[in-house]
Amino acid sequence: MRLLRFKTPDGHPALGARVDDEVINLTELGLPGTLDELLRHGASGMASVTAAIAKATKRIPLKNVQLMAPLHNPHKAFAIGLNYLDHAHEGNFDPPKQPVLFHRYPTSWVPHGVAIERPKASIEFDYEGEIVAIIGKGGKYITKEKALDHVAGYSLFNDGSIRDFQFRSSQWMWGKNFDRSGGFGPEFISADELPRGAVGLNIETRLNGQVMQKANTRDMIFDIVTLIVACSEGMELHPGDMIITGTPAGVGFARKPPVFMKAGDICEVEVEGMGILSNPVIDEV
Numbered sequence: 001m002r003l004l005r006f007k008t009p010d011g012h013p014a015l016g017a018r019v020d021d022e023v024i025n026l027t028e029l030g031l032p033g034t035l036d037e038l039l040r041h042g043a044s045g046m047a048s049v050t051a052a053i054a055k056a057t058k059r060i061p062l063k064n065v066q067l068m069a070p071l072h073n074p075h076k077a078f079a080i081g082l083n084y085l086d087h088a089h090e091g092n093f094d095p096p097k098q099p100v101l102f103h104r105y106p107t108s109w110v111p112h113g114v115a116i117e118r119p120k121a122s123i124e125f126d127y128e129g130e131i132v133a134i135i136g137k138g139g140k141y142i143t144k145e146k147a148l149d150h151v152a153g154y155s156l157f158n159d160g161s162i163r164d165f166q167f168r169s170s171q172w173m174w175g176k177n178f179d180r181s182g183g184f185g186p187e188f189i190s191a192d193e194l195p196r197g198a199v200g201l202n203i204e205t206r207l208n209g210q211v212m213q214k215a216n217t218r219d220m221i222f223d224i225v226t227l228i229v230a231c232s233e234g235m236e237l238h239p240g241d242m243i244i245t246g247t248p249a250g251v252g253f254a255r256k257p258p259v260f261m262k263a264g265d266i267c268e269v270e271v272e273g274m275g276i277l278s279n280p281v282i283d284e285v
Helices: 035-040 042-055 085-090 224-234
Strands: 002-007 013-019 022-025 066-068 077-081 100-103 109-111 116-118 129-135 151-158 182-190 202-207 210-216 242-244 266-271 275-283
Touching (some): 002 035, 035 042, 035 129, 129 202, 129 224, 151 275, 182 275, 224 242
Parallel strands (some): 116 275
Antiparallel strands (some): 002 013, 013 022, 151 182, 266 275
16 A cells, blocks of 8 residues: 555545556545544544545546655654665774664655755755664554554655764754755555565665665664664654664765765665655755
8 A cells, every 4th residue: 555645636645545547545535634634543544545545537648746745743753874884884883782863853854756955954865775663653662563454554754964074973853854854755654565564675775866875674783673762762652653773884074075965966765566755955035
């Protein structure tokens, strides 16, 4: 199942199901207007999507749809640092013994196709291609055996980072939350469409068509099961929470000379079976 959030021609947000190159307006058929709300309905919410797709007679060409970020306002968006061994090494960090967590806020990302912004305050605007695990079933102290039962699906993320601000202290949140610095989308992919735990998927980040990052999700230090267990130890997870699972080697700040994003660039994140997240780059006005 592929779900997306979009704007209708009259400007109203709606939830849609993508079927090939067409979109079914689920909100028009009586379903919630956001994925966040749909996930709060649990299994019955997903069943209602299946039923709506089966009876739908009206479809919109995907090319005519203005996409929005898959989630409207998640309770929590955990992000994971240094979760690929080669990425830790390229940044001269010791591989972590426990997951490195920080947070991203919804004001820090834009949807697929919308420009991410290099801020006035810095030129050190870096890319980080990642996958996102989206929680469908809440819980606390989740066990490894049950962890993947809590995953509704996945999406893509560009964890755009302002490096000089990120490294001003040991806490990375500052450089990871500049307004409109990251990309999220293009759609939600239900967990049953991908390998269990999203293991074994090729991930690639391209800048202006040049491959900058290339890895496989099996290379994560802490897999998605481990991340769910860790995050739920301290905070109860809720439907719609996000875990942005970390980036592999090839980031711009570690290159010699460094490579940073600038106005006019196009950054793409592609994951096997999940599609492409593409965002142009502009300067903050």
